[in-house]
Amino acid sequence: MSESFGKGCHLHLIDGSAFIFRAFHALPPLTRKSDGLPVGAVQGFCDMLRRYIGKDHGDFAPTHIAVIFDKGSHTFRNDLYDQYKANRDEMPEDMRPQIPLTRRATEAFNIACKEVEGYEADDIIATLACQAREAGGQVTIVSSDKDLMQLVGNGVEMFDAMKNRRIDREAVEEKFGVAPERVVDVQALAGDSVDNVPGAPGIGVKTAALLINEFGTLEELLDRAEEIKQPKRRQTLIEKREQIELSKRLVLLDAHTPLDFTLDDLELRDPDPETLLGFLSEMEFRSLSKRVAEQLGAEAPVIPETSPDTAAPASDDATPEQLPFKPDDYICIRDVETLETWIGQARNRGWVAVDTETTGLNEMTADLVGVSLCVEAGSAAYIPLSHRAQGDGDLFGPGDLLPEQVSMQAALAMLKDLFEDPSVIKIGQNMKYDAKILARNGIEIAPIDDTMLMSYALNGGEHGHGMDVLSERYLSHQPIPIKDVIGTGKSQITFDLVPIADATKYAAEDADITLRLWELFKPQLHRAHVTRVYERMERPLVPVLAQMEMSGIKVDRDTLSRMSSAFSQTMAGLEAEIHELAGETFNVGSPAQVGEILFERMGLEGGKKGKNGKYSTPADVLEDLATVHDLPARILDYRQVQKLKSTYTDALQEHINPVTGRVHTSYSIAGANTGRLASTEPNLQNIPVRTEEGRRIREAFVADEGKVLVSLDYSQIELRILAHIAGIDALKEAFREGQDIHAATASEMFGVPLDEMTPEVRRQAKAINFGVIYGISGFGLARNLRIPRADAQGFIDRYFERFPGIKAYMDETTGFAKEHGRVETLFGRVIHTPEINARGPRAGFARRAAINAPIQGTAADVIRRAMVRMPGAIERFGTKAMMLLQVHDELLFEVDADVAEDLIGVAREVMEGAADPVVQLSVPLVVEAGQGPNWAAAH
Template sequence: MSFGKGHHLHLIDGSAFIFRAYHALPPLTRKSDGLPIGAVAGFCNMLFRYVEDNKQGDAPTHAAVIFDHSAKTFRNAIYPAYKANRPELPEDLRPQFPLTRQATRAFNIACIEAEGYEADDIIATLACRARAAGGTVTILSSDKDLMQLVGDGVEMLDPMKNRRIGPEEVFEKFGVAPDRVIDVQALSGDSVDNVPGAPGIGMKTAALLIQEYGDLETLLARAGEISQPKRRAALQDNAELIRISRRLVALDCAMPLEVTLDSLEVHPPQPEAVLSFLNAMEFRSLTTRVAASLKVAAPPMEAARGAEVTGAHDAPEAAPSLPFDTAAYECVRDAAALERWIAAIRERGVVAVDTETTSLDEMRAELVGISLCVQAGTACYIPLGHRQGGGDLFGSSALTEGQMPVAQALALLKPVLEDDAILKIGQNMKYDAKILARLGISVAPIDDTMLMSYAMHAGLNSHGMDALSDQYLGHQPIAIKPLLGSGKSAVTFDRVPIDQAVAYAAEDADITLRLWELFKPQLHRAHVTTVYETLERPLVPVLAQMEMAGIQVDRDTLSRMSNAFAQKMAGLEAEIHDMAGEKFNVGSPKQLGEILFDKMSLPGGEKGKTGAYATGADVLEDLATEHELPGRVLDWRQLSKLKSTYTDALQDHINPETGRVHTSYSLTGAVTGRLASTDPNLQNIPVRSEEGRRIREAFVAPKGRRLVSLDYSQIELRILAHVADIPALKQAFREGQDIHAMTASEMFNVPLDQMTPDIRRQAKAINFGVIYGISGFGLARNLRIPRSAAQGFIDRYFERFPGIKGYMDDTVAFAKANGFVQTLFGRKIHTPEINARGPGAGFAKRAAINAPIQGTAADVIRRAMVRMPAAIAGIDAKMLLQVHDELLFEVAEDAVDTLIPIAREVMETACDPAVHLSVRLTVEAGHGANWAEAH
């Protein structure tokens, strides 16, 4: 049956796959002969994933991988300088190109290239043929040059982001429909491919010109009508060069091609062909996975034990293609066996370490065992605290036989784990370091694969070990839930049988080492080595010390507050009932919805699947601009949350051994670099409200000591003034003015000496709202005013401070072009949804605008925290908490005056010498018997 209606052709941009594979993996060589195979390994993994993902659903009926035959094409005859400035191929990549063709054929996918033409021309010709035959086409590529083909049954799919590209997405990128893309490209040129274009005309201007004049030839013919002299001259003086540029960027949709569409029909891989190729490449893990998918036995690997990494600093023996064999992991039960492992660790100088415990709470968890891995595939587990059976009510059952005494194992491991010459690698190393620190071992130096992933991939994926293993190693780790069970029958890890524990625990260390060998050389390629080495890794021991120190909380104060909040909630309930005209359960969303929308007939009532009205915070915030009752409910909910989350729950978080509360900080909890606090979360306590201040009264200093708070003053506004270059804001900060009053004066033409609190409050809300890309909709909610008035405030704000709007537009444009934004210190925050359309588009843009500002502020305080321990080493003081822009210390009473100027200096100069802000950072300090007094 000939290709026609109902058929679906996939055209895969082979070069894009190759280069993505090459840059995603460290340099790999085949162990048997040293042949470079890193790009081939990644390419084969992509092909296998492609085959697996397209077995059902909208699967293609026909497919081909398209390659460039050589660098020289017919375009070089038109313009000899075409692509002349492209860099030479890396030496280790060149020999891998023919292997990728072999790989494509091995997977039984058509492989096409043509001398004198680019892969894009082949894709264009096949796409046009398929479209003319009545079929549909998906081009797997994000190459902008292919976007001229989109429409009438042809679409693109960006395989990196799994994002479809249709006519709307093309218009969003170029400002014109697909059939006019080549006109825009001809005008704007392309520095990468050395397409000259018109000097001084960028893509935006080109799109505006084509929109106005219709097409390129009409524009060139009427260029004399253009009023701007430079633009007119650029078109008139370079008309022939522009026409040449159009010939360069236009794809040949009718090139001579012997391949027929029918020959591209999809067929499953033939086991012998694909497994023979993978075996020859020595891709053991992938060979096993493909064999399992094809339901055949994997052939024996005769030539070698796996590919090894070469040329990657500190990672000479990585084996990402080595299969995971849990049966090969060793259970270390005595000192002699452990000493052999220690000798191997000392020989290599690198070891992945993982602990198994009875709890996720590091301050209460008991050590159950330790895993070690010195080489991919070579790992062990040292059981130390496994217990027999289910134990009695007090968990006092006897230890399982065949385990070393904990003290003996730790005595042997301590010198290695504390040896400066041996690198200890972990996944979330802060947890393991705290477990071992409680047992008298100070683990150093360290590397952390979770933080490496965060430095490279923030905003793209999660950084947990299971997700990283699946995404980057193609391996799903053993799940913990079947071992521990769930619900009432769940057990802790000390009840897991040792033979099952060995496979699970040692695999974790094995995965961690493999991830490290993969990620370590990639840090440099991703240009985030400085971020990792100065902002991520050195913060781990600092946070571990803070978390272990904890902070004292007064239980009696919390109890009194809980009662006071209950009384205030009762008062609010009475007010709400009066406004409603009847009593109802304020905590019931269903009853509240009936009062608001059925009885009071307020606008905006929408019922969900359950038939109940939606009464979330966003709904109530909108209604609060029209009526008092929703605002009172919001106040009641805030008190209810404070009571349950803090005054009640904080009492349960007091550690019985230390009498203190020990929060845990996540370094990867926010994409911007801000820390997240959990168990308990101490970063969501309202800072300025009366209730928030009262909760802080419960955080106290022991007798003879004081709590000292140092807080950056309006750091994000200062960073905004710097990055957006706002003279009025800079001057206000230099002169120490009230920045919110100054903004109000500028916006509302009110002299400072006539400023009212209400006007200042509105300006403050706008100042901070703009940092978060706030809309009139959001500001109306914040101020509880009509949306039209709020939008008027924002419009006036941008009129007074045009640089801020410029910064916002430039930041969004950069994010759209690059897929990420950056802080002043080089932290990358990826923005995968920035080009999306629909409800999420606005959020993605606001996040991109805010990220460089919030991220830079987060980087500043991270730098201060890293430097702080050394600066205050001689003072009887310890850093306890970080809450966004604030650091809290516990200090001896007679050392307060010594600590404050030293800590303030560290914080105010934290940017130096990496970044020089044009606005000085200032830090406000306070101290008291409790946190509320200190802040």
């Protein structure tokens, strides 16, 4: 029989209600394979409870434990104030079925599960914490809820399980500015918008803390409110006294909640292996079941693969062996004989996972430091090639090449034979990076597989596709952080200065992870019906983009400098105009001063202050105001020119490679959910083309001597795809007849004959045509056209009346997304929509994204197909033609002037036929072409 709770006992109180809510929003979504039941938050909850299996917890070890839940939504606080928590959003649909499962999970772990009708979980926790403290025991509250911080101190602390940090008295004082005993006083004054606690209007946490520290208690402050010097604050405290006192009763936890159990009933008990593993098996938590079975010394249950055809790989899945990661077992290859053995193993296998380590992230300037290989899970090696001494020892000076490394020349020669061997698949994670590094060292790596792109094809829209995300999600393993190897901040070093022993663990682990992900993802491609997407659009794009990025594009520095000067003059002119409109001078570059002018001096509506007490003036706010006043419109113009100057004419000069004299952007294949490419370092896809200033930026991109730039651009491809998908006969006919589609739309909408069309009416139709693809609202269209919202909404309503097929497409697409959790492009690209059934602001965004994804995604697929076919088509031109850039619907080439017209003919044929034979579009794809000495002239 156990002893009664007292000194030496340690009670853990888990705030189950708060944790499941945080887990739901913080952890990746996960569904049970067999039936699609949402279980992501349940998995996170179970993984937290798992820490309580076993006895090795040190000072943190509990002797007693309970998970506390809310019984219902109505408590005594609702009787005190009927608006308490009245403005909370409804529970997300995906979260609702997980609540009872967390209670079952708690019982499966043989942990006490408690709730009391009419009281919140926080009140139960307060009562138990106070009882345990009075009995002489310790208490750890597993929660980050600020409402529980009033309990901290004298043996009670909190633990944030999501961030793995403890919250003690000092942490509470840092957050609230007062000791835990006075937290309720601060909360009573500051109120709480989440729980709808009114508080004192205009008094925030910082001001409340200052007042409580000055007067000692809330009651003393209210009694002496006449002494407050600030008139508005004094008036608030006097007039709102009853409201403030009510707020304190709402935030003060009831430490005398009636309980039908005692602390002794919460004694920690070992779980029954059969019960616990049975529950985890029922949830289909494969790797979690294995970890728990190992801790309990039991046999892990066999969970069959029963995923439906539509399911992507579940995040709890694992590689077939799920061997433990053992960095100390990785091999460091220091001689050619050992390297030869590993190369032989790779050839025997027919595949090898590969990763390179370099001195930086820029593939065009970074030096190769080492290469890692993995031929089977758990068996990986690192080949150090150019590690150097940091100069700390007596034998080597700073920068000296360390001994016992394979000669770079010898290693590359041996690896070249392997990496270019067509009978061996080289597997990488983001293989484009490694391919460029190896290409600069004379190796054209092929054939390849890429786990990042496999994940992208399988799970687009679900989560990111970086190695750390994939490893933690699919292998339940957190890779060694790079900061642990190279440091951070001023003390950060390049990888060539990392000690070889440390480098081996880090680099070989990357190859090990990559192989395990490949073993998991490769068979999933077929089951998820995305093999064609991966093998025909994702993987073959890698060498195409690598070559484009290495080719780069020439940028004229003098042109950029002249533009920077011109932009400075334009900004000065706009600044003078803005000051004249405002009637006074101010710093146009200061959002706070802009807000003060617009909302206080001019009295415009819509101003909102941030936590710093200053007005926020983001673009959407200014765009709304621009529909009623010229000043915000001019400020938007000023910011646009300022961005062009800082982001392009100034920054582009820094990106010119000193060796090649060209700018080498880097494309992200798996960046956008829809399949669109993203461009970074520098971003060449966001150069605005709607303004004259933005178009001029392209004048700085020039062709080499004797060459021209050739631009081929799909004409209105997304509108054509919309007409096809939604079956809009009027639009399809206009496209087939080669009409001006925006004029045709305007004529259809407004009843204006084509020969009487005005530029203004056409502009409005164009904005609606493009806006509807992105699910634009009346608010958004009003901003774009700078017209009243009512007029903009009227345009949209009329558009749907004239083209009812578009509304039908939108309804059908969102309905499919809500039912299946995904949408698809015409080429079979799957784009998951995990937020589609969310509520609140996320719902609108998810719906717009689901509507747009099949259209934008299909357009992205078309241009990917064109890019994959292009190298073979233009091979006849040899070195006379290079594909340099892809910018949304446009491809840019650098071509010898004498073959420009021939290149245009060949490239146009490839692009206009890119959908064939997989998709037969009911509208023609049309490609417009141009050429010139610079990009602006060619486009």
